[in-house]
Amino acid sequence: TKYTVGDYLAERLAQIGIRHHFVVPGDYNLVLLDKLQANPNLTEVGCANELNCSLAAEGYARANGVSACVVTFSVGALSAFNGTGSAYAENLPLILISGSPNTNDASQFHLLHHTLGTTDYSYQLEMAKKITCCAVAVARAHEAPRLIDRAIRHALLARKPCYIEIPTNLSGAECVRPGPISAVTDPVTSDKTALEAAANCASEYLSGKLKPVILVGPKLRRAGDGAEQALIKLAEAMGCAVAVQPAAKGMFPEDHKQFVGIFWGTVSTDAADSIVHWADALLCVGTVFTDYSTVGWTAMPDIPLMAAEMDHVTFPGAHFSRVRLGEFLSHLATTVKFNNSTMIEYNRLKPDPVLVRTATPSDELTRKEISRQIQALLDSKTTLFVETGDSWFNGVQLKLPPGALFEIEMAWGHIGWSIPAAFGYALRHPDRKIIVMVGDGSFQVTAQEVSQMVRFNLPITIVLINNRGYTIEVEIHDGSYNKIKNWNYALLVQAFNGEDGNAKGLTAKTAGELQDAIKAAEENTKGPTLIECSIDQDDCSRELITWGHFVAAANARPPRLPGV
Ligand SMILES: C/C(NCc1cnc(C)nc1N)=C(/S)[C@H](O)COP(=O)(O)OP(=O)(O)O
Ligand SMILES: [Mg+2]
Numbered sequence: 001t002k003y004t005v006g007d008y009l010a011e012r013l014a015q016i017g018i019r020h021h022f023v024v025p026g027d028y029n030l031v032l033l034d035k036l037q038a039n040p041n042l043t044e045v046g047c048a049n050e051l052n053c054s055l056a057a058e059g060y061a062r063a064n065g066v067s068a069c070v071v072t073f074s075v076g077a078l079s080a081f082n083g084t085g086s087a088y089a090e091n092l093p094l095i096l097i098s099g100s101p102n103t104n105d106a107s108q109f110h111l112l113h114h115t116l117g118t119t120d121y122s123y124q125l126e127m128a129k130k131i132t133c134c135a136v137a138v139a140r141a142h143e144a145p146r147l148i149d150r151a152i153r154h155a156l157l158a159r160k161p162c163y164i165e166i167p168t169n170l171s172g173a174e175c176v177r178p179g180p181i182s183a184v185t186d187p188v189t190s191d192k193t194a195l196e197a198a199a200n201c202a203s204e205y206l207s208g209k210l211k212p213v214i215l216v217g218p219k220l221r222r223a224g225d226g227a228e229q230a231l232i233k234l235a236e237a238m239g240c241a242v243a244v245q246p247a248a249k250g251m252f253p254e255d256h257k258q259f260v261g262i263f264w265g266t267v268s269t270d271a272a273d274s275i276v277h278w279a280d281a282l283l284c285v286g287t288v289f290t291d292y293s294t295v296g297w298t299a300m301p302d303i304p305l306m307a308a309e310m311d312h313v314t315f316p317g318a319h320f321s322r323v324r325l326g327e328f329l330s331h332l333a334t335t336v337k338f339n340n341s342t343m344i345e346y347n348r349l350k351p352d353p354v355l356v357r358t359a360t361p362s363d364e365l366t367r368k369e370i371s372r373q374i375q376a377l378l379d380s381k382t383t384l385f386v387e388t389g390d391s392w393f394n395g396v397q398l399k400l401p402p403g404a405l406f407e408i409e410m411a412w413g414h415i416g417w418s419i420p421a422a423f424g425y426a427l428r429h430p431d432r433k434i435i436v437m438v439g440d441g442s443f444q445v446t447a448q449e450v451s452q453m454v455r456f457n458l459p460i461t462i463v464l465i466n467n468r469g470y471t472i473e474v475e476i477h478d479g480s481y482n483k484i485k486n487w488n489y490a491l492l493v494q495a496f497n498g499e500d501g502n503a504k505g506l507t508a509k510t511a512g513e514l515q516d517a518i519k520a521a522e523e524n525t526k527g528p529t530l531i532e533c534s535i536d537q538d539d540c541s542r543e544l545i546t547w548g549h550f551v552a553a554a555n556a557r558p559p560r561l562p563g564v
Pocket of ligand 2: 389439440441465466467468470471
C-alpha cells in the first residue's frame with residue numbers, strides 16, 4: 001500500500017512520543033483519522049466536543065510534554081482554538097491539526113459547508129497564526145514533510161502550540177517516508193560563551209548582596225532539560241530561601257527544608273511574602289508576573305531582579321540570549337557562593353503550624369473541612385488538579401507531600417479546563433491517583449468529558465464544590481450574572497454511565513458524608529467518582545476575598561488621559 005501524508009504525520013507524532021491523539025471527527029478529517037488510527041503507536045481518543053478535545057490535549061501535554069488534537073475545519077477548529085490559547089499561555093506544545101477543504105474548491109469558487117459562506121477559506125490559518133508559534137497549511141502533498149517537520153520542531157523548541165492544516169484530499173495522497181527524527185527533536189543547546197558570561201554576571205549580581213532569595217515560576221517545568229533538578233542543586237549550593245509562585249506550586253519540593261511557601265503577595269502561604277520582601281537579591285527562575293499572580297500589581301517585587309528564562313537570562317543592565325535554563329542553573333550551582341542568611345531569618349519568622357479543627361461527622365460541610373479531608377488524601381502518587389475559582393486558593397494552601405504533583409491553569413484560566421485536562425493527563429499517567437477540585441460553575445462548562453473518563457475506566461476523583469454560583473466573580477464584582485441554574489450533579493454523572501459505565505455520583509452535606517464519599521471514591525477503581533460537596537455560597541477563603549478586592553481595583557483603574 002502507498003505511504004501517504006497521513007502516514008507521515010502519524011509517524012512523526014509517534015516519533016516525538018505521542019501515544020494518544022485527541023479527536024472529534026468531521027468529513028474534512030476522516031481519511032486523516034484513518035491514517036492516524038493505522039499507526040500502531042497511536043491510540044485515538046474521541047471527545048464530546050472540540051473545546052474539550054483541545055483542553056484534554058492541553059492536559060495530556062502537561063503529562064507527556066507534547067500532544068495532538070485533530071479536528072474538522074472551521075466548526076471544529078474554532079472551538080479547539082480555546083484549548084490552543086491555553087497551551088500558548090501555559091507554554092505547552094499542543095499540535096493542533098485540522099482537516100480543510102478539497103484543494104480543487106478554491107479555484108472553482110465553491111461555497112462549502114462548515115465555512116463562513118465565502119470562497120475565501122484562509123481565515124482559519126490566519127487566525128491560527130495568532131495563537132500558535134508556527135501555522136502551516138499543506139497545499140500539495142510533496143510539501144507535507146517540510147511543513148509538518150517545521151511546525152512540530154517550532155512547537156517543541158518554543159514550548160508553544162503549532163497548527164497544521166491538511167486538505168481532505170491530501171491525507172491519503174502519496175508521500176515520502178520521514179527522515180531522521182533528530183532533525184525535528186534535536187534541542188538547541190546553550191551558546192557556551194553566553195552561558196559562561198551569564199554565570200559570571202550572576203556572580204557579580206550576587207556579590208555584595210546579603211539576603212538572596214530564589215523565586216520559582218511556572219516556566220521552570222516547561223523548560224524541560226532537567227531544569228527542576230538543576231534548580232534544587234542551585235538552591236542547595238546557595239542554602240537560601242526558595243519561594244514558589246502559585247502557578248508553579250509543586251515545581252519545587254514542599255518538604256524541602258529551604259521551601260518557604262507560595263509567594264502570592266498578601267495571599268501568600270507560610271509568610272513567603274515576608275522573606276521575599278526582606279531579600280536584597282531575587283533570582284527569578286521561570287517566573288510569570290501577571291495581574292493575578294501579583295494580586296492586582298500589589299506584589300510586584302521592587303528590587304532589581306535577575307531572571308532566568310527558558311532560553312535567556314537577564315540582569316539589571318545585561319541580557320544573554322541562547323542560554324538554556326537547565327544548563328544555566330546547573331552551571332551556576334557550581335560557581336555560586338553559599339549564603340543562607342534568608343533561611344536563617346525565615347526560620348525566625350516563619351509562622352507556627354495552624355491548628356486545623358476536625359469537624360464532627362454531623363457538622364454541616366464547610367470549605368475548611370473539605371480542604372482538611374483532601375489534604376489527608378494527598379500522597380506520593382497523587383496529582384491534584386485545581387480549577388479556576390476558590391479551588392485555586394484552597395488548593396494552593398494544601399501541603400504537597402514528597403512526590404505529590406499539582407496542576408493549575410492560572411495564565412489562561414478557562415473555567416472547566418480541569419475536567420478534560422485531568423482526563424487527558426490520566427490517559428498518560430494511569431499510575432497516578434488524580435483528584436480534581438472544581439467549582440459548580442466550572443463543571444457546567446465541560447461536564448461532558450466525565451463520560452470519556454467512564455469510557456476509559458479512569459478512577460478520577462472529582463470533588464465538586466457547590467456554592468451555588470460564580471463565587472470568584474461575586475468577590476470581584478457581584479451581579480445577577482453570577483447566579484447559575486443548579487444541577488443534580490450526582491445524578492448527571494450516573495447518566496453518563498449509559499448501559500455499561502462505572503461512574504459514581506455522590507453527595508456530601510456533612511463532614512461525615514464527605515468522609516464516606518471519599519472512601520467510596522477510593523474503592524471505585526473502575527471509573528470516576530464525583531462527590532458534590534454543598535457549602536454556603538459565601539463560604540469562601542479569606543484569600544479569595546482579599547485577592548478579589550485588589551484584582552477588582554486593578555480592573556477599575558480609570559483610563560489614562562492623553563498626555564497625563
Ligand atoms: C465565571 C468565572 N470566570 C470568568 C470566566 C468565564 N468564562 C471562561 C471560559 N473562563 C472564565 N474564567 C469564574 S472564575 C467563576 O467564579 C467560576 O465559578 P465556580 O467554578 O463555581 O467556582 P467558584 O464558585 O469557586 O468561583
Ligand atoms: Mg461556584
